[in-house]
Amino acid sequence: MSSEVAARPPLAGVVRGLGKSYRVVRPRVRDAGARSWLRMLRPPATVLRALSDVSLDLRRGEVLGIVGRNGAGKSTLLKILSRVTLPDTGYADLYGRVGSLLEVGTGFHPDLTGRENVYLNGAILGMTRREIDMRYDEIIAFAGLSAFTELPVKRFSSGMQVRLAFAVAAHLDADILIIDEALAVGDAEFQAKCMNKMSEVTSQEGRTVLFVSHNLNAIRSLCTRCVFLSDGAVVADGPTGEVVDAYLSSIQLKDARITFTDGDAAAAAQVELSGRTNHFGAGTIHIASVELAGVDGRPGRIFPAGDECTLTIDTRLLGQVQDPIVGVRLKNSLDESIATFTSRHLFPRRWSDVADDPELVRLRIPQLNLLEGEYWVDLSVTDGVTFEAADMVERAISLHVDSPPPDRYGGGNQEGFVYMGGWFEVT
Numbered sequence: 371m372s373s374e375v376a377a378r379p380p381l382a383g384v385v386r387g388l389g390k391s392y393r394v395v396r397p398r399v400r401d402a403g404a405r406s407w408l409r410m411l412r413p414p415a416t417v418l419r420a421l422s423d424v425s426l427d428l429r430r431g432e433v434l435g436i437v438g439r440n441g442a443g444k445s446t447l448l449k450i451l452s453r454v455t456l457p458d459t460g461y462a463d464l465y466g467r468v469g470s471l472l473e474v475g476t477g478f479h480p481d482l483t484g485r486e487n488v489y490l491n492g493a494i495l496g497m498t499r500r501e502i503d504m505r506y507d508e509i510i511a512f513a514g515l516s517a518f519t520e521l522p523v524k525r526f527s528s529g530m531q532v533r534l535a536f537a538v539a540a541h542l543d544a545d546i547l548i549i550d551e552a553l554a555v556g557d558a559e560f561q562a563k564c565m566n567k568m569s570e571v572t573s574q575e576g577r578t579v580l581f582v583s584h585n586l587n588a589i590r591s592l593c594t595r596c597v598f599l600s601d602g603a604v605v606a607d608g609p610t611g612e613v614v615d616a617y618l619s620s621i622q623l624k625d626a627r628i629t630f631t632d633g634d635a636a637a638a639a640q641v642e643l644s645g646r647t648n649h650f651g652a653g654t655i656h657i658a659s660v661e662l663a664g665v666d667g668r669p670g671r672i673f674p675a676g677d678e679c680t681l682t683i684d685t686r687l688l689g690q691v692q693d694p695i696v697g698v699r700l701k702n703s704l705d706e707s708i709a710t711f712t713s714r715h716l717f718p719r720r721w722s723d724v725a726d727d728p729e730l731v732r733l734r735i736p737q738l739n740l741l742e743g744e745y746w747v748d749l750s751v752t753d754g755v756t757f758e759a760a761d762m763v764e765r766a767i768s769l770h771v772d773s774p775p776p777d778r779y780g781g782g783n784q785e786g787f788v789y790m791g792g793w794f795e796v797t
Contacts, residue, residue, distance in 0.1 A: 382546055382578040383428040383451075387460030390421040390446055390602075420446040421457070422602040428464070428546070433572050433579045435593030435610060437586070437617045443602040444582045448472060448548050451580065466545025469495050471535050480524035484515060484534060487523050491538045505541045512567075513537035514560075533560055540567050546578045547571065561585075565592055586614055586705060618703060639669035641767045643749075651759035654689030655751045660767050671767070675774035675789055679738045683731045683749060685761075693754030696731050701746045701765075708740065708787055714754065739789045740771045 421443045428434060436444050449455045451462050452470040478487045488509055492502040502509075510516050513533040523531060539547060547568070565588060571577045583589055589596060589610060596613035598606040600620065606613045640661040643649075649657070661682045664670050673679055681698060698711040711733055747769065750762040774789060 379429045379431050381427060381465065382430045382432075383462065383464035385424060385426040385428070385451070385460070385462045388421050388424040388447070388450060388457045388462060389419075389459035390443075390450065390455070390457050392418045392420055420602050421450075424460070424599075424602070424604055426597065426604070426607065428578055428580070429595075430545075430578055431572050431576045432595055433568060433581060433593045435589040435596040435613075436580065436582045436599060437584075437589060437596060437614065438599035442599040444599055445472070445550055446602075447599070448550050448580065448582060451546075452548055464546055467496055467543065468546045468548065469539040469542040469544030470548035470550075471532075471539045472548070472550045478523050478531060478535070481522055483522055484510075484519040484526070487534065488519075488538055491535060492542065495539060495542050495544070497542055501543070509534075509537045509541050512540065512563075529560070536564055536567075540564075540571065544577065546580070548580045550582050561588075568592060584705065586618075590614060639663065639671050643763055643766055646763060646766075648764055649761055650763075651750075651761040652689070652753075653761065654687075654691050654753070655694065655760035656686040656688055657683060657749050657751065657761045657763050657766070658686050659684040660747070660749060662767060662769055671769045672772060673738050673769060674772045675742065676737050676739055679735045679769070681733045681735075681747065683733075685729045685731060685751060687729065689760075691751070691753050691760050692756070694760065695752040695754045696733075697748075697750040697752065698733050699748040699750075701748065702787070703744050703746075705746075708745065711735075738771060741787060741789060742771055742773045745769050745771060 424443070424447060426434075436447070438444050446455070448470065449472065450457050451464060452468060452472060454470075454472065479490060482490060485506075488506060489499065489502050493499075497505075510519060513536075515530060515534060518526065518530065523534075526534070536549075539549075549564075549568070568579050568581065569592060572579055581589070581593060593610045595608065596606075596610040597604060598613050598617045598620075605620070606616045640659060642659045644656070644658050661669065661684075662671050663680045663682070664673055665678050667680070683696065683698075693714070696713050699707055700709045701707055745768065746765045747767050748762070748764045749766045751760045752758065753760055
């Protein structure tokens with residue numbers, strides 16, 4: 371036996387050949403006449419494959435991150451490991467007590483108070499009343515909800531429910547702690563508190579944590595190992611940095627990312643969006659294309675830091691939209707929002723006056739003060755009265771920011787998100 375194998379921590383559980391399918395059936399219609407028509411119009415029941423031959427080894431004292439797009443099977447896997455649902459094939463054996471936080475409100479009764487739900491949720495997770503009595507004050511202090519414990523949980527916000535649920539799960543003497551992306555509902559301060567707690571229970575108490583999140587920074591900083599799921603199957607399993615990079619690469623490929631150099635930047639500056647499958651919204655407006663340009667209107671997708679950038683969005687009116695609001699979100703390669711631009715009254719005319727005609731919307735950013743790297747642009751148009759999304763396209767186009775000229779920012783910062791500029795003086 372090699373020293374590397376011998377040094378591995380003991381197993382906390384094994385997962386072998388897990389498979390899970392859901393049968394998508396047509397809803398029942400009581401009216402016989404309508405039922406006969408719908409029978410001809412609707413497709414037959416289909417089978418959705420949520421997991422396919424998933425196998426993993428869980429090690430004691432590790433934080434295992436699980437990443438993947440929505441619908442990849444992450445939550446289904448955690449539900450099977452938490453014994454909420456059963457697999458169709460394969461098995462999962464976890465060694466020791468399991469505590470889980472899956473969805474907001476899971477294990478809570480809306481009409482019971484916060485205090486009563488601590489005991490209810492703790493009992494569901496396998497804690498005895500004596501254990502809960504001993505830890506109750508610590509649980510409430512961690513959640514920061516001492517002023518609300520006698521209120522019914524239905525009066526709690528989703529963030530308050532997550533606070534209480536995580537506090538209960540984290541203070542259970544569980545060997546394995548399973549955390550779904552419900553933590554994203556909490557505020558930044560509480561998320562940081564949860565990260566510290568998860569790090570503490572693994573490093574100091576030797577527990578195992580399974581953590582699903584779209585926050586890739588949290589995955590990178592917290593997880594010692596990562597698994598990438600796609601279409602219900604394990605695509606990669608290994609060191610966190612390598613797996614996250616593989617996940618980001620797959621996103622770029624699936625979004626039809628255009629690679630370009632200085633020579634063909636102008637040709638790649640305009641992206642047609644009509645063929646994209648990731649349009650979301652009511653469909654009353656269609657975002658047809660987007661184009662990037664730099665100084666003097668020159669098309670391009672490569673910008674020196676601090677240069678001007680203009681986005682031109684080509685839209686088509688397909689329905690009624692009142693006082694449309696255009697949104698542009700700039701994100702880094704980790705899917706973190708860097709800046710958001712919205713306009714309440716960008717259009718002086720009623721869109722109904724120009725129906726079926728293209729409508730060009732331009733956003734001018736005078737200075738793109740971003741650190742060198744790859745960035746993405748999300749686009750949206752929202753009805754300004756109902757606030758319903760008319761059309762949204764994530765990762766509509768990418769752009770690259772180069773390092774600035776040497777004299778532009780002086781002694782500017784080299785880490786973070788933006789260039790601030792600045793100089794040191796010694797007196």
